[in-house]
């Protein structure tokens with residue numbers, strides 16, 4: 001099964017600059033879109049967060065990360 005060529009969350013076409021994922025202070029380079037460990041959608045770096053704080057789940061999209069209560073960027077939301 002080949003990963004799609006565009007992000008399944010924001011529908012943008014994957015480009016090299018979108019394939020750098022942050023894992024803590026490190027940057028993870030990947031040749032293709034990465035898959036959310038929970039909902040299994042492929043997502044670009046914009047939509048996919050790389051967390052190492054939750055055992056067993058390394059790659060989570062924003063939605064799943066929020067549901068798990070993972071700390072995201074301070075967004076000033078409400």
Ligand SMILES: [Zn+2]
Nearest residue numbers: 007010044047
């Ligand atoms: Zn995206």
Ligand SMILES: [Zn+2]
Nearest residue numbers: 036039061064
């Ligand atoms: Zn997800």
